Amino acid sequence: MGRKLKAQALMIFMVFVLILSGCNFNSSEGSNEEGKTADEKEGAAGQVLNVSMTADIPTLDSTKAHDGIAFTVLNNVNEGLYRQDENHEAIEALVTDHVVSEDETVHTFTLRDSKWSNGDPVTAQDFEYAWKRVLAEASPYNFMFVTAGIKNAEAIMNEEKGAEELGVKALDEKTLEVTLESANPLFQSLLTFPTFLPQNQKYVEEQGDQYALEAENILFNGPFILTEWTHDQGWKYEKNEDYWDAKSVKLDAINSYVVKDSETGVNLYETNKVDRIVLSSESVDQYKADENFDTILEPEIIFLRFNHNHPVLGNKNIRQAVNMAIDKKSLTDVILKNGSTPLNGVVPKGFFKSPEGKDFRDLNGDFNTGTVEEAKKLWETGLKETGEKEVTVSINIADSDDHKKVAEYLQAQLEENLPGFKLDIKAVPFAQRLEIEKAIDYDISLSSWGPDYSDPMTYLDMWLKGGSANRMDYHNPELDKLVASARTETDLSKRYQTLLNIEKILLEEDAAIAPLYQEGTAVLMRNKIKDLLVHPTGASFSYKWTSIEE
Template sequence: MKNKKWLAFIFLTIFALVLSGCNFNSPDKEKDSSEKEEGTKEGVAVKSEQVLRLSASAEIPTMDSTKAHDGVAFNVLNNTNEGLYRQNENNESILALAEKHDESDDETVHTFTLKKTNWSNGDPVTAADFEYAWKRVMREAAPYNYMIATAGIKNAEAIMNEEMDADELGIKATGDLTLEVTLESPNPLFKTLLAFPTFLPQNQKFVEGLGDQYALEADKVLANGPFKLVSWTHEQGWTLEKNEDYWDADNVKLDKVEVVVVKEPSTGANLYETGKIDRTVLTSALVAQYADHEDFEIEKESDIIFLRFNHNHPVLGNPEIRRAINMAVDRDGLTEVILQDGSSPLYGVVAKGYYFSPDQKDYRDLNGDINKGTPEEAKALWEKTLAEIGEKEVTVSINIADSESHKKVAEYLQAQLEDNLPGFKLEIKAVPFAQRLEIEKAITYDISLSSWGPDYSDPMTYLDMWLKGGSANRMGYDNPKLNNLVAQAYVETDPSKRFEMLLGIEKILLVEDAAIAPLYQEGTAILKRRTIKNLVKHPSGAEFDYKWASIEE
């Protein structure tokens, strides 16, 4: 027995020295309280710090779930809060805060029984919190209020059209833990949509007590999900800690998630190399350098990058001008030479590989490549249309986020458009991500380099954002034919007929109007530690779920 103990001591000593040599922990830093002992197959205790260190491309624009409309905010909200449903590891909507979900025979009245849970300040989470939050979304004309209408909740559309008051939304708390939601008609997407952050609850007393200071700092938000936001240094980063009062805390393995804002991928790579973050996104300039790295991966995305046009602009308001711009960009060169990250050319608004017809044909294959042309065709259309509108030269600016990748894309577009379209001049205006969104909402831009990630698993998530006055429209676009076809598709229950309508919506947007210029479907080149297990990445809605993640040495 003595010899075995001595051998074990030598083994552990050597193991500790190896870890120290790899610089996993600074020698002058005390061990974090979140370190835990886990047994290996050989029965030897190994210390594994349950801290996940990530990067984000931008600051959190808001922590108010009624106002959030971007991926950064959705990620944090999805991990610090929880609604009636949430997405599981297989991207399916499953019951979360709701213990039970009952439907009426005609599937229009849905009754939810909630679990007994608390907010991070100790207040109980009640059905009234859902009623308050959803009505607040409608009352304040929040960016994602159309999601309430997309879910088919009674009176939502009338409220959006200012024909009814927000208090008339079809939701009411019938008890402390009982919530009743009434739909206009049966909606097959209802459960899927409920996992989206817009449908999260809010504590009315807490929100209204803080007034316009609500959700501006870490101590001005509440959590009822797997993690709590415990620190938030604006433009630098934030920290989440495990919420021990979460109803499913036993299945949450991470103790902490530390996120730093990294706008320059080269900085991210350096942080990864020095062990300060565990996952980082690489741009084309870094792909060649790290392509043979053992942690290198390519992830295919459902997000799209495209150009918005200000439809009120005297020149860009012309659909043939927009079509010429569409045709003038070599997307193969953009994705293969400039990006080199697994992104692929896109000539439609609906991404490829995620959305299929009832007979399992890809939406993108069915509608094909729209507005694809040669530089010569683009030039001819451009010159013809310029002559018709009496212009010889056009100078416009492009609104972009101040990230390295967007700057490279903008510079490529500038070269392509100025070379292929005589008399065209493009000025690049880079601003912080949140400011780019505000400029878009105000439609005070000429062209804006935009991104869109699907909110839920259906082509409509790319298509109904172009409705007149919709919060995601952000370019003054309006076609009554598109508006009407979207409305018809909302209520069509025959899957085949509905899918034909969805194909038709894109044709109106791009074939008839060339309303936007799709550029590429994102791919992501990353470095990710092999020690990260079960970090769930969703193709729609909030991108990441930390709930099931762990660190295993």
């Protein structure tokens, strides 16, 4: 045993050496250190943030990016029309003036003076080119242009029109005109999403298929530039001195290390190699008393999908019984222990407020809550209605430790609290689980959903008939009607009431799904780090205003 522990310690040390030497992030090469005094160098060293990431950057091409890591990097090295502030609201970035037509379909933006890292000015043509490129190349997030309601976006996606007909036009170098199909209250907030970033056409075309594959194959116009990128090991940001708002940027550098194993992350933190890590549930008890420990409530929801074609699960009383028979608080507090909280709605708490400033979850309250005794009565009623005395169903889960823990807990709860209920667990790789859901070839599926944009609609229009996210053959015509109405309603208070009513149909009228919990994340972050913004949608982090307080 002693030799085994020594071997493990040696392996961990070697991982540290490989990560740090491979990335070479402590090197002064290319870091603008020449000519600085000793005091200046010492001050600069104090404004260096070290963080861990779970994976490498898949791409830095904003028209192709489709994951949180790429979005985070792009958000910090590039600048669009708007970006998110500390309240996750859209604030002006490259925009100095935004004029909206009387019918709210034509938006005219005036750009501030700014430049790319090669010295070229950032122009309205850069936006027109990048946005049309998203549609022309069938990018993963091209649907955001439909969500934004930009003219002809849907027709282009349906191959009824060409990308050149997208409703975006550079009137001159500093003026961008965007035309919508109809007024859209989400439009401005959507513009913070990285898919709406600009690109320098001449540079992109010069790089060809090498564009954005390495740090030297991309241009920057944001708060930071990427000076190093060692694939599968990490990357380094440095402050962009030519950024239009450079005075607001406090950090001199950010070192991002790729750390896929949570135990390795803990060791990096303990040896002061990184300043922030995400903890596994196994590590929470060890660190929960640490002054740097914190839990973050995320906007991601975990829930049960039911196959509405199933002879038993198609019954509303059965679905309500399953929901009520689960002690969700024990699931989050005893099993997960990572800051997750019970959820009895489809829109999570703490992220979406009405025009009057009230939280969506507080306004709509909880659905389908009750005692185990009430669950049993619903269960018995449902069995009589379906002509069954006992039921055996399977639950489709991703092949991950967290999903297995949750599924085993649900199995114990449901088999104990609902007489005659038997639950079989089927664990498959994540991608396969999604394919099984799409084919609706399951009984129950343990599912997750995170928001694509900062509005309750991202959780509510999932349930449209035939929608790609529905994946359970659920349909309520009234829900479809309300979604269509909310998409074009410009009275924000009236629209919000419609959103509340959509959730009521889904959960109160139909009990279509069983919400379980709102995801939480347990983190260790040194308290010297100030103003590191963690966003619920789009890019996960903004470093523009972050500083190190010694």
